[in-house]
Amino acid sequence: MKVKKAHVRTMLPVASAGLACFWAWFYFALLSPYPAEHAGKEASLYLKLAFLVGMVAAMLLVYAKRDLFSRTERDPLPRAAALLTLPFGLFNIMAHYLTVSPAAFAIAWFLAGCGFSLIFLLWPKVFMVGWQKDVGAYLSASALAGAVIYLFACELRPPYGDVMLVLLPLASLTVLQYVRTHIVGSEQEPEAPLEQTRLFPLTGFTVAVFGALFGIALYLLCANLSAVDPLAIAAAIACGAGLHLALSVLVKRYLPFGTAEKLSLLLLVVGFLGLAFLGPNLMLVCCLFILGVYVYLDFSNMSALVGFASGHPSPFWRIARGQLVLPAGMITSWIVCMVIEHTNPSLFAYVPYLALGLLLALALLAAFVPFKDNTFADKTVKGEIVEGGYFKQRCNQAAQNHKLSNREQEILYYLAKGRNAQFIADELNISAYTAKTHVYHIYQKMGINSQQELISIVDSTEIVYQ
Template identity: 30%
Template sequence: MGTWNQGGYATMAETTKGHANRKANRYSERELAGIAGFTLFTASVLLAAFSPLLATVATNTPVMHGLTHGTMFAAMAGFHFVVTRCKGRNELVSSNRVRTGFLALQLLLPGIVLLETVLAFALPLVLQFALWAVFGASGAYFSCVWADVRSSLGEERIRAANLWSFGLAGCIVAGVLAMPGPAAITAFLLLCASSFALLAASPPSTTELTSERDERWLAETSRYSPNGSYIMLVDGMMCGVIAGLVVARISKGVLPPITMGAAFVCVALIFLLLSRKAPRLLAMGRVQLVLLPFLVCGLILSGFLQAPWNTVAAPPLFVILYLLDYTNATVLSLRGTLLSISPCYCFARGRFFIVLGQALGWFAGAFVATDFGKGWLTVAAMVLIMLVCAYIVVATVRPDQYAIVAEEPEPVEAPPAPMSEPETDPEAVVEQHYKHKCAEATRAFNLTPREGEILFYLVKGRNARHIADQLYVAERTVKTRTYHIYQKMGIHSQQELIDIVEAQEAGDTA
C-alpha cells in the first residue's frame, strides 16, 4: 500500500526512493558533531600555525616567530613519520584515554601564554620551545584523528566537510584575531576544548577493522615517490617562508591581524570556484602549473622590491601557496577512503614532506630576519625562484606523476582477510562490499594504488570525466590508467571489468 502525499497516494517505490534521497542528504547528529569539531580544530591549528597569537614577550620577534613555528612544524612532521611506522596507529587515534592526554598537552602552550599575559612572568625559552614542540605533536595527532573521523562520512561528504569547515574556520580565525590579547587566547583555549568535546560525540571510523589487510598491503607495496616528495617539500618551504613574512608584518602592526583570516577565506572561495567551474584544474600537477607563474612574480616582489611592495605581495602569495597545501590535504582525505585503508596512515604518510618543508621554511625565515641574514634575503629569493623553475620543468615533463606513493609497486602476496563486524546501515554495507571487492581485484591483478581508486569508480559505472572531477586529476590520466587496468585484467569493456570485480571473494588471488 502506498503513502499519502499532496497529489494522492505514492507508490512504495517512490516512497522508498524519496526516503533514500533524504537520508543521503541528511547528516546525523554524530556526523554534525564531527564536522563542527573538525571546524573548531582547524581554526585552532590555523591560529597557532599562522599568526602571532601564542607569542610571548620573549618570542614576539620575527626571528623567534620563525624558530617557534619551525619547531612546531618539525614536531608535527616527526609525529607523522612515527605514525607511518607505528603498527598500532588505529588504536592510538581511537583511544579516548590517549585523546584526553593529547588534549592536555595541546592546552599547555596556550594556558602558559595566558598566564604569562595576565601575571606578567617569563618562562625560560627552553621550556617555551618544548611547549611549542608538544603543541605541534598534539596538533598532528588530532589531524590524524580528524582524518579518521571524516572517513565515516563518505566521499562527497568528505569534500563538503573539508571545504565548508575550512571556510568557517577562516572566519573564526579572523574573529579571534580581532579580539584583545587575553580574550583571544581564552577563545583559543575554548576552541581546543570544544573541538575535543565534539570529537568524543562523533562517529568512529568504519574502516579500522574491515580494512586492516588493505593497510598492510599498501604498506608493503608502496614507497615515497621522489618526484612527489620533492614537489611537496618545495611547496612547504615556500609556504613557511612567506607565512613567516606575513606573521612578522602582523606582529609589527604593518598588517592587520584579520589578514590571516581573510587569506584562509580566500583559499576556500578559490577552491570552491575551481571545484565547481574547473575541477580538473585541482589535479595536483595542473594546479601547480597554473599557479607557479604567480609564485615566481610574488617571490620577485618579496625578495627584490622594498617596502611597502614586498608587504603588499606577501598575503596574495600566501593565499596561492596555501591553496596548494589545502588541495594536497583534500586529496589525501579522499585517498584513504577510496583505497579502504587506515585513514590516519594515508594522511600522515602524504603530509610528512609538505609539513617538513614548512618547518624548513620557518627556520629559513628566522635566519633571514637576523641582522646577518638580512643580506641573504635576495639570495634566498633567488634560491626559491630556482627551485620553482626546476619545479616547473619537473611538472611539465611529468605532469601526472604527483604521487603520494610510487605507481608501480612490486607484487606481494596478500595477507588473509580478518573477520569484521556487520554494518547496520544498508548503504554502508553496499559501499563497503564494493570497496572490499575492488581491493581484492587490485591485489589480484597487481594494480597500483591510483588504479585501485579509478577501479572503484569504474565498477560504479562512472565515466572518465566524472572520475577525473572526483579525484582532481586530468581526464587524460584517467583514460591512461583505465587502459592499463584493462590490459592487466585482460578485458576490453567496462562491463567485463564489473563482472570480474563482482566475482571477487575475500582471499581470491586470481
C-alpha cells in the same frame, strides 16, 4: 544506552564545524601576534619553528609506528592530543600574571605542534568512512569557517584571546568524539593490506619544495605580524579555501592533485615575482597572496590523502607520510631564513630570487617529468576514476543484497555514479527504453524511488574487506 547512529553524509556539516575550530586554532597560533607576544618578536620566530618541528615529529612517529591509531579499540589519542595542546594555552594565560621561562614556552609550543598533528590525523577517521569526491569541499568549507573564528579570536584582548588557545582544540576534539560515536561504520577496519592508490613517485619531493617556498613567505609574514591586519590574513585564508571549494564543487567535484600542483606553481610564480620586483612596500601583500596559495595546496593535498587512504589498513600512516613533507620543507626554509637574517641581513633581499630558482627547477621538472594525477586503483571496467575507496565492492555487495541480475548490477555501477538512463544506453549499446526498464526493475528490487536513495544505499553498504 544505545547511541542512534546516522549515515556519515548527514554528519559532514557538523564535522566541518568541528574541523573549523581546529583550523582557527592553527591560524591563531601561527598568524596572530598575541600567542607569542610574551617572548618578543625574535623569540616568537623560534617558538613557531618549535611548533612546526612538533608537527613533523608527531607525523614521523605515526609514520614509524603504523598501528598507533586504532578504530576498533577505545582510542586514547583524542585525550593525548588534548593534553598536548593544553600547556600552550595555559602558559600564555599564566604569562599575564607570572613569569614563564623561555624553555617552558618552547616546550609548550613543541607539544602544541605534536597535538596539532594528532588532531589533524584523527579527523580523517570521520571523512574516510563515507569518502566521496565532494569531501574536499567540506574540508575547505571548514577552513573558511575557521578564518571567521580566527578573526573573532584576534579581536579578543588578552588574556581572553589566550583562552581561545585552550578552548578551540578542545572544542574540535569534542565535536570529533561526538561525530565518531554517532555515525555508521566509524569502527570498521580492514583486516589485510591492500594498496588503494598508485602514487606518483616524485609527489613527495615536489610537495617538500612547495613547503620550502611557503616557508619563506610565512617567515616574512610572521616576522612582520604587527604590521598586518588580521582581516587581511583572514581574507587570504578565505581566498585560498574558497578557490579549493569552487574548483571542487564547480569543476570536477574532485580536482586531481597533479592539476592542483600545476595551478599552485603558476600562482607561486606570480607571488614571488612580486616579492622580487615590486619593492618592500608590497612585500606583505605578496606574502598574503602566497599564504592563500598555501591554504589552497594544503587542502588539495589533504583531500587527495583522505581519498587515497580510504579503505587502507594503515590509512593514518599513509596520510602522515603524504603530509609530513610539507611542514618539513617549511622548516628547512624557515631555518635558512633565520640563519641568513642573523649572519648577513643584507643577503635576505636575495631570498625571493632563491625562491624563483626553486620555482624554475619545479617548472623544468614539470616539463620533463610532468606532474601526474595520482589515480585510484579501484576503477570501473571503463577505467574511470570513481568516487572513493571500495566503490566497486560496495556496488557488488548492494547488488548481491538485493538479488540483482548481472546486467542490473552493471547498470547499478553507473547509477551509483550519478549517470542517467541515456548515458547508460549509449555506454552499453542498448536502447534508452531498455535502460529505463532495467532502472525500474532495480528500483523495485531495492525498494526505492530515486537515484539519490540508490546512491545512499551504496554509500552505506558495509563490505567484508578482502
